[in-house]
Amino acid sequence: MPLQDRPEQFLSLLRSESASGYVSGQALAKKAAISRSAVWKQITRLRRYGYTIESLHGAGYRLTGETDSPVPWELEKALGTSFVGSKIVYREALDSTQNLAMSIAGKPDSHGTVVIAEQQKSGRGRIKRKWLSPKGGIWLSVVLHPSIPPARITLLPFVAALAVCEAIRESTKLDARLKWPNDVMVSGKKVAGILLDISAEAEQVNYAVIGIGLNANVDSSAIVSRLENDKITSVKDELEHETSRLVLTRLLLQKLEQYYLKLERDGAPGILQKWKQRSDMLGRKVSVTQGDRTIHGIAADLNDDGSLLIKAEDKEITITSGDIHVRY
Numbered sequence: 001m002p003l004q005d006r007p008e009q010f011l012s013l014l015r016s017e018s019a020s021g022y023v024s025g026q027a028l029a030k031k032a033a034i035s036r037s038a039v040w041k042q043i044t045r046l047r048r049y050g051y052t053i054e055s056l057h058g059a060g061y062r063l064t065g066e067t068d069s070p071v072p073w074e075l076e077k078a079l080g081t082s083f084v085g086s087k088i089v090y091r092e093a094l095d096s097t098q099n100l101a102m103s104i105a106g107k108p109d110s111h112g113t114v115v116i117a118e119q120q121k122s123g124r125g126r127i128k129r130k131w132l133s134p135k136g137g138i139w140l141s142v143v144l145h146p147s148i149p150p151a152r153i154t155l156l157p158f159v160a161a162l163a164v165c166e167a168i169r170e171s172t173k174l175d176a177r178l179k180w181p182n183d184v185m186v187s188g189k190k191v192a193g194i195l196l197d198i199s200a201e202a203e204q205v206n207y208a209v210i211g212i213g214l215n216a217n218v219d220s221s222a223i224v225s226r227l228e229n230d231k232i233t234s235v236k237d238e239l240e241h242e243t244s245r246l247v248l249t250r251l252l253l254q255k256l257e258q259y260y261l262k263l264e265r266d267g268a269p270g271i272l273q274k275w276k277q278r279s280d281m282l283g284r285k286v287s288v289t290q291g292d293r294t295i296h297g298i299a300a301d302l303n304d305d306g307s308l309l310i311k312a313e314d315k316e317i318t319i320t321s322g323d324i325h326v327r328y
């Protein structure tokens with residue numbers, strides 16, 4: 001969103017005028033040095049962004065409610081990160097935040113850029129699946145120029161899943177858990193997923209884009225047709241009320257930076273240890289589907305690269321991808 005399109009100036013005028021009651025369209029037009037119809041457009045836009053603005057015939061407008069949407073000018077307030085979200089690209093609709101993020105990820109100054117959309121028309125999931133992304137979810141992608149060794153890149157989705165899990169736990173008190181490889185679950189149902197796209201050469205990773213899809217304030221019934229084994233849920237369905245996507249997104253970005261820096265600084269063990277602590281699948285019977293074949297066994301441990309060690313009848317198998325079904 002170009003800077004001149006951002007509504008902060010008009011918003012802060014409306015906010016300060018609303019403190020003492022209604023303000024007329026005429027007064028707003030005069031103070032903002034714009035036309036009456038431009039005032040109307042600004043009001044309409046702010047309402048679309050989730051602000052509550054009451055209007056009273058003969059009195060004018062009054063801002064009575066702040067937004068819960070992860071709009072960049074609110075998200076940036078108190079974000080406190082050093083690079084994640086240093087630039088935020090926000091769109092009301094996109095084909096996929098992942099595609100837009102990938103198209104800018106080659107730029108040298110894009111490290112930490114976050115792309116957010118209110119809805120996606122062609123959201124992408126893992127294993128070339130569609131990711132239904134109606135309004136109300138948190139659909140975002142983060143560009144990274146990782147300074148970690150290429151061998152550790154497979155850990156980036158673990159970092160992201162951990163960040164989402166912790167953000168949900170902290171802001172909603174729901175008992176969010178992790179399921180290999182990168183799913184976040186609540187009550188045994190999938191609430192969020194992670195997608196990693198990278199551009200790499202033999203010895204070096206040029207850039208990585210982490211996509212996060214979090215079913216925040218969506219009805220699970222609107223997203224059930226995703227071709228997954230897991231049952232799907234949303235934060236709203238679990239809480240039985242809506243949550244602030246703004247607060248949840250801010251926390252998620254803060255935690256993403258925190259865990260990314262931890263991976264950079266301390267390497268894999270700390271991240272994997274924390275991941276294991278938040279997962280309840282190790283030690284359980286699982287079946288893994290890889291194309292036509294299904295492997296049954298016990299989910300024994302995570303290897304240093306994040307791959308899953310399964311103890312089958314007489315052998316140990318390492319799984320690097322696939323869909324896993326856990327028997328609780």
Ligand code: BTN
Pocket residue numbers: 095096097098099120122123124125126127129131133138139140141192193194195211212213214
């Ligand atoms: C999964 O299959 O579990 C991963 C889903 C990832 C979806 C997110 S939504 C934001 C970003 N943009 C996309 O097109 N996909 C990812």
